[in-house]
Amino acid sequence: MPRLTSIGRGSVKARMTLLYGGLFTVVTSAVLIVVQQLQLRILTQRVGDIPFPDGSTLSVADGRADLQQTLTSSQRIITLIAIGAVAILAFTVCWWLTGRILRPLHRITDTARRLSLSNLHERIALNGPQDELKELADTFDAMLDRLADAIASQRRFVANASHELRTPLAIQRTAIEVGLADPSPAKLARIRSELLRNTQRSERLIEGLLALAQGERGPDERTPVDLTAAVEQVLEDHRPIAERAGVTITAATHQSTVAGDEVMLTRLIANLVHNAIRHNYPGGHVLIELSPHAMLVVCNTGPQVPEDRIGELFEPFRRLHPDRTGSADGAGLGLSIVAAIARAHGGGVRTTANPDGGLSVTVALPALTAVPPLPASPR
Template sequence: MNRSVRARMTLLYGGLFTTVTVAVLLAALILQSWAVSAALGGRGGRTCAGPECDAPPPQPPDDVRESVLTSQRLILVAAVAVIAVLAFAVCWWMTGRLLRPLHRITAAAQRLSLSTLHERLALTGPDDELRRLADTFDAMLDRLERAVDSQRRFIANASHELRTPLAVQRTALEVGLADPSPERVRLIRAELLRNTLRSERLIDGLLQLAKGERGPDAAVPVDFGRVVGEVVGRQRDAGVTVSSAVRTATVVGDEVMLSQLVANLVQNAIRYNVPEGIVRVELTGDGTLTVVNTGPRVPPERAVELLEPFRRLDADRTGAGDGAGLGLSIVAAIARAHGGGVRVRANPDGGLTVRVDLPVQPVLSSQAS
């Protein structure tokens, strides 16, 4: 009861209203007794002794009775008026005090902008509905601030990644064509082609990330085991050993996006590996896809950072020079769009273990039989 604003308001207002009503009615009764005594000449409170006290008291005349009734009506009307005025005044005052946190929440929402996302209500007091509402508002601001910071980093990183190949191409053209010998032209051509391919891969990665964030247009049952098997079967002559253990699992979603998820995981495990390394792909019947690879050591506390766009940890993971840092980000986006999640763990001997959990479609009893 003490955690409910409604209960506290009911008890508080009911107690105040009862107290005010009793006080006013007691005053009204006192005033009424005084009026009756005055109207009847004070006989009501007089004592007597002797035979005359055995006689019945004289009946008051009609004008006296009418005067008493009139006084009673006036006192009751005055009492009701006083009760109404006091009740509305007290309720107005108490409601304003109790709803003051809502005014703070409203004011904070009205001044909310990108420059005020760091502000918090930090409401104190009992753990009631208003306190929980303020805490929920603060938690929403925390998530919004993280999302805005992530978007800012994404824009800055994307701008840097797109500007780098353009700057290289411009330098190659300006410096290389200053003395356009045939040999230099061939070098410039190769450099321009390499940077153009890098830009294409980056743009393709950004498009895939955007599609993953948007989610599938039409969700249909997909044989996820078949998709995993086809992707693993296409990995040949990679310089590493790729093995798999795939079971049947039906996932509701988009087959193309799910295929992209598996391909990004497997290709990422192959790219960031060691010569003659190992990649292990496992799919369980409950929709859990696990990809384990050997490779350079990754700090355990920084492994989760690889799920962020354009995040590269060190030179060992960028030595190939053909990645845009979007592979695992696309995997995480596609997994979230399909109602799942991704967990990344650094292996003690090097490499990563990436686990993708996707909700599977339950098998009907008729199909199982």
């Protein structure tokens, strides 16, 4: 009954059994029938060549015909029995062999059915030769690894976002409860300043979360964007910040145009330049290069960055020193927004640590048009 049920469901095992068992039976039956016909032809020819003794022509002819008919009937019966036996053996062997071949698929299916958010650590870990089924199981395990990492990152994001949003609210509540218990003009001014600072921090955090969400979603409409003009605008806006921090900015840009959202791409450039200035030291420098093929490179001096921790910088709320600082200057979303905007525009981000400290961040975007490079203009 289980076999009939699986055949009725149209399972792969049943279809493979019917296909290969049927083909084997048909081929074997055809060979047996051809062999039988050849044997009958040879038998008819040999019986016809038997000499007749004198005076017994009729009786010998009748005996020869009876012998030929008996042998023909026997061969047909034997052939039919052989075909039936071959069919039974073929379907039985194909059913067993197909079951063994598809056993890893059942293991993959069972693992997939058991998986949930609470046991994503389970893996198929299929052993055996490196064949297609082993490759499928390894691919499934790799997908589970990526899924587990994504869920872990999402949980960290929720926890960190809750922490970042709760901290300024707690500070504001404490300032109100303590400051207003015995108000005085000086205390009220201090409370006002503290509340304003934490409100601004919350606004920056919410703005960063909205920018990250928009970057993940991608632009609603793509239009030609002049990256050169965007870089120049960002540099003009950040030069006063760099001067106050004692950081020198040098730029070499070439004309480059991409298809995308101008506001999002400007935000990408601004985040890179702002991070390069903020994570620097007095007397340091920032180098910005834009190639005609829409490749933007931002290189800055600064503290040493371990190579094995570069990937953490692109996770939301992750900072190098330390993971969460509660700094009012930022929430650790800058590079996360950069990566999201680059992916949404069909590009990518590559980051390397400089030998003398600092980072080199390269953003590669698909260029809309490429023109001969103009002479570099240092700024």
